Amino acid sequence: MTGSVWSEIAAVASGGALGCVARYAMEHLPLAAGKPWATVVTNLIGCALIGIVSAVLARYATASTLWPRLLVTGLLGGFTTFSAFALHPASLLRQGAWGGALLYVGVSVIGGIALCGITLVITEKILSRI
Helix, strand or coil: CCHHHHHHHHHHHHHHHHHHHHHHHHCCCCCCHHHHHHHHHHHHHHHHHHHHHHHHHHCCCCCCCCHHHHHHHHHHHHHHHHHHHHHHHHHHHHHCCCCHHHHHHHHHHHHHHHHHHHHHHHHHHHHCCC
16 A cells, blocks of 8 residues: 555544544533434534535645545544435535435435344344354
8 A cells, every 4th residue: 555545544543533532422421421312413513514524625625635534534434424424415416416315315224224123133133042
């Protein structure tokens, strides 16, 4: 791997570490501890931040990919992958690709819930036999 690839990996890892710690903090705030709303609030904050960061990065784009890797993939990816999920259909909608955006959301949500449920049941059955 080249030096720039290692730099990108370091940027993703650094941002991801910060994002994960921020998510942990969000889930352990006194008002949010043990409540599912902490996840909802985290996801909404992440979506707002990825919109802001994406617009700023697009406006002040440089040849370097380190800032997007650090902030989008790392920091916000560690904070909430929901923000990345929201960015893709939002970008498709901006391009007028309504069908693609709806397909993306539908497959992601329905497919994700279905696969989670199916694998949860299968794994529980396997584990109950051990």
